Amino acid sequence: MYKNIDKKDLAFLKDIVGEDRLLITLPDGFNNDEMPIYGLGNGEVAVYVINSTEVSKILHYANENNIAVTTRGSGTGLVGSCVPLHGGIILSTAKMNKIISIDPSTMSAVVEPGVLLMKLAAEAENLNVMYPPDPGEKSATIGGNAATNAGGMRAIKYGVTRDYIKALELVLASGEIVTLGKDVSKNSSGYALKDLMIGSEGTLGIITKLTLKLIPKPTLNVSLLVPFENIHSCLQAVPELVQLPDICTTLEFMEKEVLDDAKEYLGKDFPDRHYPAYLIITYSASTQIQLDAMIKSASDKLKTLNAKDIFISDTVERQSSLWNTRGAFLEAIKNSTSLMDEADVVMPITRIADYLDYINQLSHQHQVRIRTFGHAGDGNLHVYVCKDDIEEARWTELLPIVMDALYARALEEKGAVSGEHGIGHAKKAYLEASVGKTQIALMRSIKEVFDPQWILNPDKIIDLK
Amino acid sequence: MYKNIDKKDLAFLKDIVGEDRLLITLPDGFNNDEMPIYGLGNGEVAVYVINSTEVSKILHYANENNIAVTTRGSGTGLVGSCVPLHGGIILSTAKMNKIISIDPSTMSAVVEPGVLLMKLAAEAENLNVMYPPDPGEKSATIGGNAATNAGGMRAIKYGVTRDYIKALELVLASGEIVTLGKDVSKNSSGYALKDLMIGSEGTLGIITKLTLKLIPKPTLNVSLLVPFENIHSCLQAVPELVQLPDICTTLEFMEKEVLDDAKEYLGKDFPDRHYPAYLIITYSASTQIQLDAMIKSASDKLKTLNAKDIFISDTVERQSSLWNTRGAFLEAIKNSTSLMDEADVVMPITRIADYLDYINQLSHQHQVRIRTFGHAGDGNLHVYVCKDDIEEARWTELLPIVMDALYARALEEKGAVSGEHGIGHAKKAYLEASVGKTQIALMRSIKEVFDPQWILNPDKIIDLK
Numbered sequence: 044m045y046k047n048i049d050k051k052d053l054a055f056l057k058d059i060v061g062e063d064r065l066l067i068t069l070p071d072g073f074n075n076d077e078m079p080i081y082g083l084g085n086g087e088v089a090v091y092v093i094n095s096t097e098v099s100k101i102l103h104y105a106n107e108n109n110i111a112v113t114t115r116g117s118g119t120g121l122v123g124s125c126v127p128l129h130g131g132i133i134l135s136t137a138k139m140n141k142i143i144s145i146d147p148s149t150m151s152a153v154v155e156p157g158v159l160l161m162k163l164a165a166e167a168e169n170l171n172v173m174y175p176p177d178p179g180e181k182s183a184t185i186g187g188n189a190a191t192n193a194g195g196m197r198a199i200k201y202g203v204t205r206d207y208i209k210a211l212e213l214v215l216a217s218g219e220i221v222t223l224g225k226d227v228s229k230n231s232s233g234y235a236l237k238d239l240m241i242g243s244e245g246t247l248g249i250i251t252k253l254t255l256k257l258i259p260k261p262t263l264n265v266s267l268l269v270p271f272e273n274i275h276s277c278l279q280a281v282p283e284l285v286q287l288p289d290i291c292t293t294l295e296f297m298e299k300e301v302l303d304d305a306k307e308y309l310g311k312d313f314p315d316r317h318y319p320a321y322l323i324i325t326y327s328a329s330t331q332i333q334l335d336a337m338i339k340s341a342s343d344k345l346k347t348l349n350a351k352d353i354f355i356s357d358t359v360e361r362q363s364s365l366w367n368t369r370g371a372f373l374e375a376i377k378n379s380t381s382l383m384d385e386a387d388v389v390m391p392i393t394r395i396a397d398y399l400d401y402i403n404q405l406s407h408q409h410q411v412r413i414r415t416f417g418h419a420g421d422g423n424l425h426v427y428v429c430k431d432d433i434e435e436a437r438w439t440e441l442l443p444i445v446m447d448a449l450y451a452r453a454l455e456e457k458g459a460v461s462g463e464h465g466i467g468h469a470k471k472a473y474l475e476a477s478v479g480k481t482q483i484a485l486m487r488s489i490k491e492v493f494d495p496q497w498i499l500n501p502d503k504i505i506d507l508k
Numbered sequence: 509m510y511k512n513i514d515k516k517d518l519a520f521l522k523d524i525v526g527e528d529r530l531l532i533t534l535p536d537g538f539n540n541d542e543m544p545i546y547g548l549g550n551g552e553v554a555v556y557v558i559n560s561t562e563v564s565k566i567l568h569y570a571n572e573n574n575i576a577v578t579t580r581g582s583g584t585g586l587v588g589s590c591v592p593l594h595g596g597i598i599l600s601t602a603k604m605n606k607i608i609s610i611d612p613s614t615m616s617a618v619v620e621p622g623v624l625l626m627k628l629a630a631e632a633e634n635l636n637v638m639y640p641p642d643p644g645e646k647s648a649t650i651g652g653n654a655a656t657n658a659g660g661m662r663a664i665k666y667g668v669t670r671d672y673i674k675a676l677e678l679v680l681a682s683g684e685i686v687t688l689g690k691d692v693s694k695n696s697s698g699y700a701l702k703d704l705m706i707g708s709e710g711t712l713g714i715i716t717k718l719t720l721k722l723i724p725k726p727t728l729n730v731s732l733l734v735p736f737e738n739i740h741s742c743l744q745a746v747p748e749l750v751q752l753p754d755i756c757t758t759l760e761f762m763e764k765e766v767l768d769d770a771k772e773y774l775g776k777d778f779p780d781r782h783y784p785a786y787l788i789i790t791y792s793a794s795t796q797i798q799l800d801a802m803i804k805s806a807s808d809k810l811k812t813l814n815a816k817d818i819f820i821s822d823t824v825e826r827q828s829s830l831w832n833t834r835g836a837f838l839e840a841i842k843n844s845t846s847l848m849d850e851a852d853v854v855m856p857i858t859r860i861a862d863y864l865d866y867i868n869q870l871s872h873q874h875q876v877r878i879r880t881f882g883h884a885g886d887g888n889l890h891v892y893v894c895k896d897d898i899e900e901a902r903w904t905e906l907l908p909i910v911m912d913a914l915y916a917r918a919l920e921e922k923g924a925v926s927g928e929h930g931i932g933h934a935k936k937a938y939l940e941a942s943v944g945k946t947q948i949a950l951m952r953s954i955k956e957v958f959d960p961q962w963i964l965n966p967d968k969i970i971d972l973k
Contacts, residue, residue, distance in 0.1 A: 288794030329753030
């Protein structure tokens with residue numbers, strides 16, 4: 044269907060990027076993402092690009108020659124989106140990693156797509172500003188975050204990646220370079236092409252520059268660690284907490300079992316592991332007096348909501364202890380099992396308590412370990428179905444049954460397939476079940492508009508034509 | 509090109525909506541919006557629809573019979589977007605005005621498209637929640653706000669309409685009813701069709717229900733009225749103010765001349781009119797102590813920024829006096845002249861001081877009165893070129909020269925054509941000049957995907973094929 048890479052193609056690529064940035068033998072990990080279960084891709088050659096002109100030339104060539112092009116940043120995705128399914132070129136933006144500018148007077152930053160989230164966070168902080176999106180994986184690239192519309196810990200207060208992208212420079216499948224949006228706060232100038240591009244997982248264009256919105260950095264943060272007697276009462280507190288006058292900056296939930304996994308993985312303990320379920324609630328402010336008011340209001344409320352205790356983390360050390368553990372959950376669960384599959388469902392926050400009950404029931408019914416944590420304040424759960432020592436034959440039969448059940452129930456709870464991880468190739472069937480044939484058909488037609496040869500990350504989000 | 513309405517069509521429409529909601533003689537104002545300069549449309553018949561089934565049947569019929577359909581809410585648009593250019597049916601959502609639910613536990617509201625902004629604001633307030641978008645025109649419909657991605661006073665802190673739409677039920681040109689998005693906080697589930705629909709001005713589908721995001725209502729607000737010696741120093745303060753640790757809720761600028769117009773129009777005076785230029789800065793909080801900290805920090809900063817004074821409006825009466833005047837600017841300017849044209853440009857906030865200087869220069873050069881006010885904190889200016897007693901022949905020659913110059917300069921200042929009013933038919937040429945042929949071609953192809961017969965609000969945003 045697509046042309047395989049031949050000597051002529053390699054010579055062309057070498058002309059564009061030079062020998063050093065042409066990888067004929069793929070480096071380790073270049074044909075997969077963070078989820079081994081979604082398998083290895085079949086990318087044939089990789090290039091590190093360093094500017095939009097290179098991307099333009101490569102896409103123009105690939106488009107003319109019917110070669111698939113799969114873009115990757117850090118490869119930290121969780122739905123197989125950067126795993127090539129149709130051979131061709133792997134285009135890495137990892138070396139397009141310059142922060143071009145950070146301007147507090149316009150509250151904007153201009154960055155290349157390969158800039159790591161942690162690098163931008165640090166540089167912004169130096170200038171007293173903040174890029175609010177805060178996905179758990181700090182070594183993800185900003186380009187990857189844009190491609191999946193990543194969410195993260197602070198979405199409850201600040202929103203998601205989409206809300207912080209003012210403009211995107213990108214290369215279309217034809218090789219043409221366009222800029223969608225401007226360095227402005229609001230824009231009602233024609234169809235929202237920029238928004239269409241955000242979350243399209245490299246299937247409609249390749250992002251080569253991003254203009255981001257920043258905000259003043261809150262100077263003070265306090266996190267409350269709040270234990271509950273069970274996960275149900277823990278999650279039932281959430282719809283009450285969101286009604287407090289001040290919106291918290293994070294509202295995460297976790298179960299004891301995940302904390303146990305994290306202790307095992309990190310070799311460090313969490314501040315408390317005596318209770319079955321916990322919330323971490325963070326408040327941010329610019330003065331101590333504001334912060335104290337927020338904490339008092341939250342504490343008063345929590346006392347009426349069956350909280351068993353309130354541990355206040357108001358030093359950098361204590362907060363690091365909380366957040367380092369929280370940040371390790373994914374790796375800790377991965378480390379605790381032989382193989383796992385994931386669901387990133389999102390639903391109204393009033394539904395997550397019942398959904399977690401359902402997960403427990405499912406786990407018992409099928410005798411399979413399921414671990415869960417996530418962004419309680421967003422109704423966004425990360426659910427991990429663990430293979431452990433289940434034998435291959437039973438696992439192969441069991442896994443689709445459990446995953447189908449998880450997504451079907453999420454749909455019944457008025458949820459969506461993915462809150463922040465995207466669709467890739469792993470979740471396509473669930474997307475169609477959720478949005479229906481008409482929306483999939485619209486998406487296919489939009490794909491045709493932007494990429495008539497279907498060379499860009501083919502077979503992701505929607506099936507190949 | 510499109511079929512004219514005949515007796516058979518009228519009989520069909522009468523079957524769907526009944527006699528009472530079929531308007532064979534168009535009510536006053538149904539063929540225009542708020543800007544007389546963009547002319548009268550040529551809609552042939554109007555219907556008040558009351559549910560999505562009616563809309564579905566009408567669109568299915570119009571699509572089969574090649575009849576243009578132009579949707580309108582309150583008709584408060586400013587770019588001719590609801591002015592029919594190709595005859596056919598005017599579809600009014602004004603009677604789809606039910607607030608279906610407001611749920612503080614999920615922080616969401618479900619409303620019909622014809623609900624007025626002021627009605628939603630009042631009902632939300634009763635439940636201690638807030639719908640943050642706050643466009644100046646409170647009698648606009650929520651559907652119209654979604655169709656133009658309206659911004660408003662509070663965008664600097666809370667963002668625009670787009671940021672508060674979780675899901676849209678809409679009717680496609682074919683008559684099919686779909687729901688884009690879910691009642692969830694974040695969503696990375698395939699292409700952002702919902703975002704594409706927002707701001708598409710009724711050209712891609714007709715919105716029949718909206719699920720909106722709410723936030724806790726701030727209990728306390730204070731507005732500072734801050735005079736400056738000239739508009740330049742007034743606007744130069746803006747990039748400094750946005751760097752304060754607490755983001756203000758509004759940051760508006762105005763010139764003395766507009767205040768004079770408003771006094772003339774309202775018959776009521778503004779708290780102060782001694783200075784050439786003013787900022788209104790509002791802070792919102794949930795405790796007095798927080799609010800005091802914000803005001804202190806802003807006042808300290810303003811003293812270093814050539815502010816001539818700081819008038820604090822901390823009572824409901826004083827704030828009403830400020831905001832009633834601010835809310836009347838558009839009507840006041842309209843009232844002060846025989847005819848006017850408008851630009852709604854948006855640019856980086858560091859550019860607006862120079863842009864205002866340019867406007868003054870243009871005004872002198874062409875001997876034409878230009879009035880300006882707007883959302884300084886967003887870099888979003890509303891610029892009104894007033895005909896006054898300029899005679900018709902000179903006006904016809906002059907106006908395009910001045911408007912072209914305004915948009916060209918906005919582009920040089922890295923701005924966009926519209927911050928919040930949209931494109932309609934009045935700003936199409938400026939859109940193409942701003943985004944270029946490739947993006948217009950992409951928009952045209954997207955139009956084809958959603959509306960292959962081009963029956964939905966034809967000739968808006970992009971030219972008819």
